[in-house]
Amino acid sequence: MAGTIIADTLTHSTAGSVTTDYVVNGSAKAWSRYDGTSLTSDADLVGVGDSFNYTSIVDGGTGTYTFTFINSMSSVNWSGSALGKHDDNSTNDADNRQSILMYAITASSFITLASETSAATLNDSALGHNQVFGDLA
Amino acid sequence: MTTTPQFKGTHLFDRLCWAKENLDGVQSDYRVVYEDNIDECSKILVPDPNWMACALQGGILPPVWVYWELKKDEAQPDFKKHTRGYLLHNTEPMEAMTEEQAIEYLIQKDVPEHVWMNWDEGNRPKMVICRKNQLPATREWRNSWRISEDVTVIEEAA
Numbered sequence: 050m051a052g053t054i055i056a057d058t059l060t061h062s063t064a065g066s067v068t069t070d071y072v073v074n075g076s077a078k079a080w081s082r083y084d085g086t087s088l089t090s091d092a093d094l095v096g097v098g099d100s101f102n103y104t105s106i107v108d109g110g111t112g113t114y115t116f117t118f119i120n121s122m123s124s125v126n127w128s129g130s131a132l133g134k135h136d137d138n139s140t141n142d143a144d145n146r147q148s149i150l151m152y153a154i155t156a157s158s159f160i161t162l163a164s165e166t167s168a169a170t171l172n173d174s175a176l177g178h179n180q181v182f183g184d185l186a
Numbered sequence: 187m188t189t190t191p192q193f194k195g196t197h198l199f200d201r202l203c204w205a206k207e208n209l210d211g212v213q214s215d216y217r218v219v220y221e222d223n224i225d226e227c228s229k230i231l232v233p234d235p236n237w238m239a240c241a242l243q244g245g246i247l248p249p250v251w252v253y254w255e256l257k258k259d260e261a262q263p264d265f266k267k268h269t270r271g272y273l274l275h276n277t278e279p280m281e282a283m284t285e286e287q288a289i290e291y292l293i294q295k296d297v298p299e300h301v302w303m304n305w306d307e308g309n310r311p312k313m314v315i316c317r318k319n320q321l322p323a324t325r326e327w328r329n330s331w332r333i334s335e336d337v338t339v340i341e342e343a344a
Contacts (some may be wrong), residue, residue: 104233123268123271138332
C-alpha cells in the first residue's frame with residue numbers, strides 16, 4: 050500500500066533497536082488541551098484548543114468535564130493522566146495549581162473533577178490537559 | 187477541497203490520524219444543554235472541533251448505531267473487553283453531514299438515551315440545542331444553571 054512501511058523493528062545505527070510494538074502500544078490514544086472556563090462563554094469561541102480522538106466535552110458544572118472517545122478503548126483497563134491550572138495567567142500559587150481526578154472510567158468515556166490543590170473545592174480549569182494510553186477497541 | 191480516501195475497512199484510529207493531518211478543526215457555535223438528573227445542574231455538550239471537521243468532511247466516522255451496539259456490550263454485567271470493535275472499523279463510514287446533522291448524531295451518541303428519547307416530555311424540556319451566545323455570559327452560579335421553564339422551543343426538521 051502506498052505510504053505504508055511495514056516493519057516489526059526499528060534499528061538505529063548506534064543506539065540499538067526497538068520493536069514497533071513499542072510505538073503502537075506506547076502512543077497516546079487520546080489527548081486534549083482545553084479551557085474549561087470558555088466551554089460555554091461567548092467571550093471566547095475556543096473551548097477546546099486542540100485534541101485527538103474525542104467527540105465532545107460535556108461541561109457538567111464547576112470543575113467537572115466528561116470526555117467521550119471517537120474510537121473507544123478496548124476495556125476500562127486503560128491509563129490516563131490529567132492536570133490543570135485554575136487561572137491561565139496566574140503564577141504558581143497554591144490556589145492556581147489543580148489536581149484533576151479521572152473517574153467514572155469506562156471504555157468509551159471518563160469524567161474529570163478539577164480542584165485546587167490547597168482545598169477540596171471544585172473549580173474550573175482555565176487550562177486543562179489530559180492524555181490516555183492503552184489498547185483500542 | 188481535500189478528498190477523503192476510501193476508508194471502509196481502515197482502522198478508525200488510522201482515519202482519525204489522517205483527519206488530524208489533513209483537516210482543520212471546526213469550532214461549532216452549537217451547544218446542547220440537557221438535564222439527566224433532577225438533583226444536578228444542566229450539562230452542556232461542546233462538540234470537539236476535530237470531530238466536527240470529520241463529520242463535515244464525510245467518509246471517516248462510523249454510523250451512530252455502531253456506538254449503540256458497543257454501549258449494549260459495555261452495559262452487560264460481565265463486560266470485560268470489547269469483542270466487536272470491528273464495527274468501528276469495518277462499517278461503511280458516514281457521508282458528509284451538515285453541522286445540524288452532526289449535532290443530531292452527537293446527541294444520539296453522547297447524551298444519555300433517556301434524555302434525548304424523551305426530551306420534551308414533562309413540564310419543561312430536558313434538552314435544548316442553542317447557540318453559544320444564548321448561554322449565560324459568565325459562569326457565575328454555574329452549579330445552579332437549569333433550563334428555563336419559559337424557554338421557547340422551536341422545532342425544525344433536519
